Amino acid sequence: MGDHHHGPAKGLGRWLFTTNHKDIGTMYLWFSFAMFILGGAFAMIIRAELFQPGMQLVDPAFFNQMTTLHGLVMVFGAIMPSFVGLANWLIPMMIGAPDMALPRMNNWSFWILPPTFLLLASTLFMEGGAPAFGWTFYAPLSTTYAPPSVTFFIFSVHILGLSSIMGSINIIATVMNMRAPGMTYMKMPLFVWTWLITAFLLVAVMPVLAGAVTMMLMDIHFGTSFFSAAGGGDPVLFQHVFWFFGHPEVYIIILPAFGVVSQIIPAFSRKPLFGYDSMVYATSSIAFLSFIVWAHHMYTVGMPVAGELFFMYATMLIAVPTGVKVFNWVTTMWRGAMTFETPMLFCIGFLVLFTIGGFTGLMLSIAPADFQYHDSYFVVAHFHYVMVAGAVFSMTAAVYFWLPKWCGRMYNEAMGKTHFWISFIGFNLTFFPQHFVGLAGMPRRIPDYALQFADFNMMSSIGAFIYGASQILFLYNVIATIVAGKPVSDEKVWDGAEGLEWTVPTPAPYHTFETPPKVDPAHAHS
Template sequence: MGDHHHGPAKGLSRWLFATNHKDIGTMYLWFSFAMFLVGGAFAMIIRAELFQPGMQLIRPEFFNQMTTMHGLIMVFGAIMPAFVGLANWMIPMMIGAPDMALPRMNNWSFWILPPAFLLLLATMFMEGGGPAFGWTFYAPLSTTYAPPSVTFFIFGVHILGLSSIMGSINIVATVMNLRAPGMTYMKMPLFVWTWFITAYLLIAVMPVLAGAVTMMLMDIHFGTSFFSAAGGGDPVLFQHVFWFFGHPEVYIIILPAFGVVSQIIPAFARKPLFGYDSMVYATASIAFLSFIVWAHHMYTVGMPIAGELFFMYATMLIAVPTGVKVFNWITTMWRGAMTFETPMLFCIGFVVLFTIGGFTGLMLSIAPSDFQYHDSYFVVAHFHYVMVAGAVFSMTAAVYYWLPKWCGKMYNETMGKTHFWISFIGFNVTFFPQHFVGLAGMPRRIPDYALQFADFNMMSSIGAFIYGASQLLFLYNVIATIVGGKPVSDEKVWEGAEGLEWTVPTPAPFHTFSTPPQVR
């Protein structure tokens, strides 16, 4: 280490001009948690209004803004940046690199995010209100019939797409160029593998999203008719373009989660991950399939039957590699010597609930049945099982697992376990009854509902308040750990943890692997 290497800069400039992967990772994580609370608050407003039939607290137009913003903020503001933050922190430490390959771009890709979300949130205070057309913003509701603020929404989406693309290029460049000697591709930890593949998905589909919103912009301001039949366009074109982005997007969210679970389960089972190679191939297969299944979100738009059958068969196939992953995780546990610290509890919760979400996904893939499920609460239940119990649970597991390495202090285990159980119960009380009301005929995105759905909705709302409150416990636990947790000094915080990140001192110093380690 030369003399010119020193610790972080002082004060605000440390963060504003940050190029250190750990600092940028930290900012991403805090930003995403803040967005998680904002999106969560919107969800609480939604569930409060749906507590009873009738309109009590808000107006239908505001309700639509809430569902829209909840979806946008959670997908683009909470889950995606959280995993990018995790990638920033962990990928260099897992492959023995000193930092990300493109540190200045890293700074830029983070710092354009907060303005994008400020812009998005500001739309709610504009005349005509914020976006009220759902996070899928189908034209022409989002073009001809949209409030004027839609233009700001489009700009916001452009910026956050830019951020994602830059972040992904950085990850690809890092993984390809900065692996330590001996760290061959097939030795990379699965978290690195899943992110490597995810980065390619992002680079492939974010421009498509940018294209979709640009076409909207043209339709709104420049007199084109991409999505208007009156001018020779087609509203369904929007859906094809959107879901060509949107389906890979859901795998962008879940693949890094698979990576996290594949790191944590072996650590607490004290046994190597079962079927490493097949996990890599399964991830790649899922990524490939994600490009050819998009129209299963559109079974009811009136596609020709040949198209319908193609998308149905392709979608069903996704069950195969996903099943392989679940089987591998369970076989990893088999004949291990398990302990159940908080990260492991969240991973087991993940496996159980994600699998349930997978089952309902399989049911939804069956096109004729989907004619009954489509746009009902059954779909809402399904995607919250994979998004919340999938992505958010694994992200929570990741924070508990690596927090001691990050800050050199141990979180309160009792509080962590309490957080898990309240989350697990709250989550299921919220979303399990939504399967019922969906099958019984309750459409999604409605601010008020028929009386027959009243009981299950009340149950759902109570669960949501419990789940929401449990996240404050999480916040408290994390802050309490950073401020006054019990110091840990072992390099290897967890008995069964494997990987390069556990060979550096605890807490991880500002610069790690300035000299690359040798991997055998």
């Protein structure tokens, strides 16, 4: 290392061989946005088919491929990598570290993603079509009755798991070893805390998912009968294994979002986060509870009543720490001096809509009522309130909030606010009516529906097109900012922003904190 202050390499090699956390973060963010557009395109096909009763555009088999790929691409391609990208950019800057602890592994954990999604998308062109068994891929529909492309799907899931585990190990190693002197655990920004906990969840459950798909592979190609009743196996076992991964997975998605919101709301309220300690404890409790509630996805599968009761009580308990978080955010706003720039608008949108998603989650936890809600559009509405208005809104807020720091240019505020309002209206128009059709009896994952559900479905489709179109505005705004946004040179960018990442120059130089910063006790846990 002759030149201590070397900049990025030239050309394509910069991106292929980079070990710089900012470059890798950028690649993760662009990749996840590309996947967001791809998964969104699948959603548009779904909503176009559901615009009216009757089959119009696609056949039922292709429709199932769309719902499956939409879920897989959004969860594994868009939301998870986007937060990993954010972690890459921000965690070193927030804890005063020069880079991630394991930079080469960082490069690898990103670069195995694009080929994997290429492989997954290529199943669309294979004989028998893409996987068509839903993102939850319940056996035996995903084994004995699956199209041949399922083997490629299994391979993709294995590699995605590998990427996530490497990313998580890196985050854990970075947070544990590379904090600047004085940056104790209870002084870390909440985004770092939520990611640390998320990383532990990922390391714990990704191998379980790998186990599930490996058993599928064995059943399909090597004559075992893990999930085949005819061979003495148990199809319900699949669901237990899947949801032992799947429930922590939804917190893997939402916890970093909690972290983002906990950074942005104080900044625009110009007031420290209320209840920092209880936020940390609540996040840890949620993470712990996530391991003992998995079977609430399986209330109708025929569990014994004792099991049913255990999972109901445990699930209801999640409302307590989640409530604490929501109360803390609202109290942070209380008696602040708020302004409502785009990141704050998206965070308020998050707060309102995520809370609604939390309420429906509480309703779903009541096992007897779930016998009516389960696998209906009510569930679809519920998880889109937490996944889209939760994870995606907070991610969008994060991009608007930190983009000026990243590229040294300010985005167009009017366009940002327009993006928020169109998203907010489009989102609610799409998903609020789905509560109604679900309660009225419309099952999820159907390509056609009874006439009674027609009007609400049409509304939903119109809302989805609006929400989808608003993302083009977002893309335009981001590109326009990077290319020609108004330059900002103020280190803090936002007058209420606190934390080490706001002490480096704007735009953030290629290398930051080569000598560890002094952690100012007054700026503890901003």
